[in-house]
Amino acid sequence: MAKRAISRVSAVSTQVAGAPARITVRKTYKLYIGGQFPRSESGRSYVVRGADGVALANAVRGSRKDVRDAVRAARAAFPGWEAKTAMNRGQILYRVAELLEGRRDQFELEVAAAEGLDAAGAREQVDRSVDRWVWYAGWADKISQVLGTVNPVGASYFDFSIPEATGVVGVVAPEGSSLLGLVSRLAPILVGGNTAVVVASESRPLPAVTLAEVLATSDVPGGVVNLITGHRRELVPTLAAHMDVNAIDALGVPADMRTAVDEAAIENVKRVARAPAGTADRLDWLDDRAAQRPEWIAAFLELKTVWHPIGL
C-alpha cells in the first residue's frame, strides 16, 4: 500500500489504459539552494528507481555550477546562522523535528520506496530521524559547555577556549540511508552553527529533496542547508576542491573516491570528517550510541582560545 501511493514515472502508460478515476499530480523533485527550489542550470535530470528497480521520478542531475551556487548561498547564510543564540538555533532545529513529525506518512512512503523497506521498517527510519533532530537540537546550548574550557595559565591572564562553527561544510550524504543517514550527518553540522551543501544520495535522493521542503517551511533560514542531487562523480570532486568550503563530511564518500577527496580537500586545509577507522560501511544508523555523538558536532567546530590580562 505504501508503495502504491507513490507516483511513478513508469506507471503513466498503464494508467491511461485503465481509465483512472483521477490523474495523479506528480511532484517535481528539484534542487534546494539559497532557500529556493531551482532546477539545475544545466537542465539535466536522471531517473530515480526504487529498490525494486521501478522508476520513481526524475531527479535533477545537478552540475558543478549548481555546487558553486550552493556554496555561495551557504557562505552568505553563514554569518547570520552562526550569530543566532544557541537556544534559538536549538529551537529552530527542534521545529524541524516538529514539522517532520507531521509529515511522517509522506516520508514513510518515500523511504520505503527508496530503500525497499516495509512499512514498519520505513516508519522506524522516519521516527528515528525525528528523534535525531530532537537529540541534536538539545545540544545547541550545551556543546560549548562540554567542549569549552577555562585554562589555568601560569601568569596573570584570564584564558578561555570556546568552540565556534567551522563555516561552510560540504556533506556527502550516506548513499544507503536516504533520510536517517542524511539527518544524522546534517543535524550535528547545523547545531554547531555551520551551513551546509549536501550532495544527496545518488540512488535514493527523493527523501532528501522532501526533507529540503520541510526545511524550507521551517524556520531554518534559506541558504543554511543547500541540497544538490545528481551524480557523485561529478559533484563530489567539485565540492571537495571548492576553496570556500571549510570542511567535508566524508562518511558518504565511496571508497574508491576517498584518496581523491582527501587530496582535493587538503588544498585549502579542509577538515575532513570520516567514520572511525574500519566502520565506514558498517555504521548502523539506528544505533543511537554509534550514530549520534557530540564528537560529530565537535568535528565541525573550531576552538578559539582567548587571552586577557588580569589587572587593575
Next chain:
Amino acid sequence: MGPGTSSPSSWGFGDGQAVPWEYAPAPEARDIVKLQARYGLFIGGKEVAPRTGQWFTTIDPSTEEPLAEVARAGLEDVEHAVGTARRAYRRSWGELPGRERAKYLFRIARILQERSREFAVLETLDTGKPIKESRDVDVPLVAAHFWYYAGWADKLEYAFPGRTTRPLGVAAQIIPWNFPLLMLAWKIAPALAAGNTVVLKPASSTPLSALLFADVCRQADLPPGVVNIVTGPGEIGLGLVKHPDVDKVAFTGSTAVGKEIGRAIAGTDKAITLELGGKAANIVFDDAPLDQAVEGIVNGIFFNQGEVCCAGSRLLVQESIAEPLIDKLKDRLATLRVGDPLDKNTDVGAINNAAQLAKIEELIEAGVAEGADLYQPACELPSRGYFVRPTLFTNVAQSHRIAQEEIFGPVLSVLTFRTPDEAVEKANNTPYGLSAGVWTEKGSRILKMVKQLRAGVVWANTFNRFDPTSPFGGYKESGFGREGGLPGLLAYVRLEDR
C-alpha cells in the same frame, strides 16, 4: 646661603651628554653545552649511526660556524625507527599503566628543569634566538608542557566524559626550526601521556636540542623505543608519514609542506593534526593603552625574530592614533638590540638559516618596490651571521605582498582602519586564521572582536603568550587540531564507548 640664592643655573639640563651606559654581555657562557662532534640517530634508546652512512653539518646561524655533524637518515632508518616504535608500543608502552607513564613524564619535566641552562644555551646556538627568550620562554614552557601532560596520563578516564580512550599507536611528528625544543614538547608530551610511541623528525637546521632531549630520555630510563628521533632532509619526513605502521601524523610548519603531507597520506585512516602558517592582524583601537600596545606589537613581531607562525605581522591601527602610535613604535624600535644571541641583553637574534634570510630580504625588497614606506632603526649588524634589521613598513595596502604573504621574519606591515567593521574585514581577509590581537580598553568591544575574528587564538591587550593548559591552533589554512590543554590530548587518543 639665603633663600633662592642657590643658583638655578645648576639645574641646567644634560642634553647631548655622552652617557657611558652599556649593558654587559650575557654570563651565559656556551661551555655549559658539551657538543659532540657527531650525533647519530636516537632509535630504541640508543644513539645509532645512520644506515645511509651520511652526515650533515648544523651551524650556528649567528656566526655561520659549524656546531656538529648530524646523521642524515634515509628511508631504511625511518623503517628502523618506525618498527622500533611499533614494537615498543606493542610490548611495553601501550600496556603500561597510566600512573607509570605519568612518572616517566614527571621525571622528564624535572630533568629538563635541572638542565634548563644547558638547553637554553644549546637552543640559542642552534636557532639563533636570543638567550633571554630560550631561557625565559622556550625552556620553562617545555618543562611545563611535560609537567602538564604527565598529570593527564593516569587521569584519561576523566578527560572525556562518557568515553574511554585508547592510544592511536605510533605517531610520526615533524617539527620546525623556529621553536625546536618547544615544538618537541608540544608533540611528545601529549603523545606519551596518552600511551603512544613516537618517531620525531626535527628540522634539519635545528636538530641539536632534540638530540640532547634523547639524553634526557636516557636519564629518565624511558623504555627504549618509546621516543625515537631521526634527523635528515624533508624527504624522510614524507617517508615517515607515509609509513603504513604510522597511525598518527602531527606536523608543525609551513602551509605548503602541510598540504604536501596531507596529500601524502590521502586515502588512509591515519589521524592528522596540522599547525601551519599565519598572517595575524594585531588591531589597535584609539582607546588602547598605547605604551603597552607598543610593547605588544614589538613582542608580536620581533619575538624570535618574527619567525613565529602566530606573529602579529599585520598591524591594523585606527587612523585617529596612527601617527602617535607609529612615532612611539619607531622610538621603541630604535632601542632594540640586534646581535649576539647569547648576549642576554639581545632582543633580536639571528635568522635561523640562509634560505630564510634570503626570503625575508626578498620580501623587504618587494615591499619597497610596491611602494610601501620602509623604516629600519640604524642599528649595527654583526658582520657575520644571518642578521636582518627590525623592519617597519607604513603606507601598506592590503594588496601588497608584505600584507598577504607570511614573511616569517622581523617585518611589520602597518595598515590603518577607521571603524571596527573595517578592522575585522581586513583582519579576516586572508586564507590564514591562526591568531589575532586586539587592543582596546572597552570590554564589550574586545568580546565582539573576539567573536568576529576568525582565528584560533585571540590575544586581547597582550600578544604571543603561551601555556601548556591553553589550546593553540588555527582556523582555515592555518591548520586543524589543537595543541595544549585537553584538546591537545584529544589529538592523540581514539575515543570509544565505555
Next chain:
Amino acid sequence: MSSGVVIRSRSMYDASVTSTLDGIAREQAETRAHELVRAWDGRAVGLGGLLGRIGSVDQVGIEERAASLAKRSIKRESKRWALDLVIRMIDLTTLEGKDTTGKIHALCQKARRPDPSDPTIPSVAAVCVYPARVADAREALAGSGIHVASVATGFPSGQTFLELKLLETRAALDAGADEIDMVIDRGAFLAGDYAAVFDEIVAVKAAAGEAHLKVILETGELGTYDDVRRASILAMAAGADFIKTSTGKVTPAATLPVTLVMLEAIRDFERRTGRAVGMKPAGGIRTSKEAIAYLTVLYETLGPRWMTPDRFRVGASTLLNDVLMQLRKERDGRYSGSDYFTLD
C-alpha cells in the same frame, strides 16, 4: 542665527553686512557652545581636553615590561659610573618627628662627604627635610652646592587648608629651601575633583617662585596605574618641575612599574608640549641593584637626556650606604660590610 542673514535681500552681494551679522551670530553660538562644554566638564572645568587625552595603562603589560628591563645587567665600567650617578641623584632624606638639629647636621655631613675615606665619591643632590628643619640643613650645607629640599603643603597627607599650604611653602623658602616637595590632595583627586588638584598645584608653583617644585602623587594611595598616569599628566600640566612617587609614609612607595608609568607620561608630555619634566622615585629603594634597575628603566624610556640629577632624583636614606659599599667593592675587589660605613 545665520540663516536669518542669508535670506536678506542683497546680503549675498553685501559682504560686510553679512560678515558682521554672521560674526555676531557666530559669537553667540560659540559662547553657548563653550557654556555647554563647561557644564559638561563639571568639576574638571578647563581640564576636559587634557583629561580626555590621557590614555590608559595595562597593569600586566607594564609590570612585565618593568620586570624584563630589570633583568638587564650593565658593564663594569658603566657600573662604576652608574653608582656615582646614583649618589649624585640622591635626595638624602630624613622625615621623622624626632628629627633634631643634631640629626640634620650629621645627615648633611654625610651628604657632603658620603665616604670620608674616599674623596672621589661625589656629594648627593639634595637633603630633604621637614620645613622646621630647613634652616638647620641650609646652615650645615652652606657653600656645598647641595640643594635643600623641603616637604610642604601639609606633608604627608595634604589634608589641610590651601592658605596654610601656601604659607608653609613660603616659610620653607624663607628658611632657605630651594626645592619644594609638595603633596597632591589625594582626597580631591580620588573624589574626581581634578580641577581642585590642578589649581592647588598651580598655586603652590606660584608660591614656590624660582624654587624647583616636585609634586608627590603618593601613588600608593591612587590604586591604579591609570590614576598614576592621570595624576602625572595633571601635575605636569599644572607646572611641576618634577613628579615624585611617594611620601615614604605609605606602602607601597616607589616601585619599578609605577616609575615606568610616570616616565612614559613624562615622555608623552614632552612630545606633546616640549616641556621636559624630571622624575623622582622615593621610598623603598634600598640597594644598588634596585637603583640600577631604575636607571635602566629610565635609560630605556627617556634615554641619556634624563641621566642627570637635573632630571632624575632618588629619594632615599639607606640606599646611600649600599651604593658606597658597592663602590668600595668595585675599588677593592672584595665584598664589604655595614660596619665600615657610618650610620647617620
